[in-house]
Amino acid sequence: MGAIFRRELKAYFTSPIAYIFIAVFYIYTSTYFVNYNLYYGNTEMSYVFTSAFVIMMIMLPLLTMRLFTEEKRLRTDQCLLTAPVNLFSIVMGKFLAATCIFVCAIAIYGVYIITLVALAGSVAWATVFGNLIALLLLGASFIAIGTFVSATTENQVVAAIVSFIINIAFYMIDMLAGTVKLDWLKDVMSSLGFYTRYYEFSTGIFNTASLFFFVSIIFIFNFLTVRVLEKRRWA
């Protein structure tokens, strides 16, 4: 797992993708930070955090799209799958490498927080921590989804688009729940929505059920990735 993690991380930084991802993330969130916090002298950071939702939904598929597609296209998966390592550690190595890049991106919030503390003396720590946890869980979920999709196709563009669509589906599903007549389906749909759960965290409410929800999503999609790799051997 360590070897694969290190290789992936290095690959991210030898290609422009990690730099682009981090740069776009910084520019996008700092615009919010400057406009909402610095311009109005406001210490309420919720906007800066929640604004990241959309950019993560769009940009994280770009980060995950090449994880397994490139392996398959260049046949390097033959090297990984015939090496004495189990599939789970291959998947985790890749998942953690992408998550690591994502953590580099959200580290910028540390700068925002320090700036606000320096200027205003303090911030609402409960909300800030709630938001950081929410971002991490949400990002890891999107990455798990993207990793899974990349294992199912050989084409990077297809991987990016499909994972983007799945991300949107998880984002919108509880909004659509209102239009459904069936009660049980409505319940299922509204409990699958990412945004409501994410929003709850971002207001500083720590809901254990939501924590388990995101952790389960991460686990399930990584598990499915392992199954996809396993299944290909049997096909």
Place this chain on the structure above:
Amino acid sequence: MIEVQNLTKQYGAKTAVNNLSFTVNDGEILGFLGPNGAGKSTTMNMLTGYISSTSGKALINGIDILDDPIGAKKNIGYLPEIPPLYLDMTVKDYLNFIYDLKKCKLPRKAHLEDVCGLVMIKDVYNRIIRNLSKGYKQRVGLAQALIGNPPILILDEPTVGLDPKQIIEIRTLIKKLGKKHTVILSSHILSEIQAVCDRVIIINHGQIAADDTTENLTKNISTDHKLIARIDGSREEVLKTLKNIPGVVSVVADMEREKGIYDYEIETREDVDIRRELFKRIVARNWVILGLKTSEMTLEDIFLKITMGDNVVINTKKKDAEAKAAEADEKAEQYDEKAKATDAKAEEYDKLAEAAETHEKEDEE
């Protein structure tokens, strides 16, 4: 030691590998021979645990590749058909990655240096793999398989894309490796198998068509009691004369090689040498022997015979080749004519140029 028992792989309705069973002993170099699509790579992928078998077993040093994949894979170094290289890495980074991936315990620096020395890639050690030539990429792939000194090496067409000098070097290397490792090597280049391997398995349509040592295979199928004679004489008469020689079992007139001259395949009883008698009788009829050879089969012939059916096919192949050669000759002639035409034109131009020059001189004067 590799034991394969009734290994079968099905892709839907298509059976890629059908009930393959064989054993490779320690220190043996086994050649896997077969036409494209015969199931060589599929078998190798099953042995290395890249794909699973539909049924049957593959034991690597006694460990079932499906029961304990990690334990079995530790014993294998695999070079797939397309070397699994990360193009954006340097050779150094890549080999270090493989070293970590295989959880190799040998002293890192010394071991990597050894491997690079063996496959002769020290001079590209710090270069990015994307920029390497096909031959170097292939050798980096081979280096990858050698890392960790696995007792079993499985090499899928290791010399593809190399130049003749490199091919010889790699062959020598494989032979050297064969002293310490068990090697399975696939190829469709017969001379390679003949040069490197102790034993050959020929597979065709996913089944074993032959499994023997290289020598035995050539010996068993080669027929030194068969002669091929090219005789200048009327076909019917020659046939009749040849059949009358004592010891001759059968005579077949092959195709017309030169105008009115045929090759005759003469099969004799194994204990008889008819060559002297043949010569005398031909001379007695005032004919001429233009060629006489025992029909020794090369591995190539054996391969064709096994994978395609019988001699007839080989002959049609020859005919095809001859037809192609004739066609090529014709084309060459056409080219010659064209070349002549261009020569003529060039001469004309020269003349014109000369004329122009003289005009110029005249003008100057």
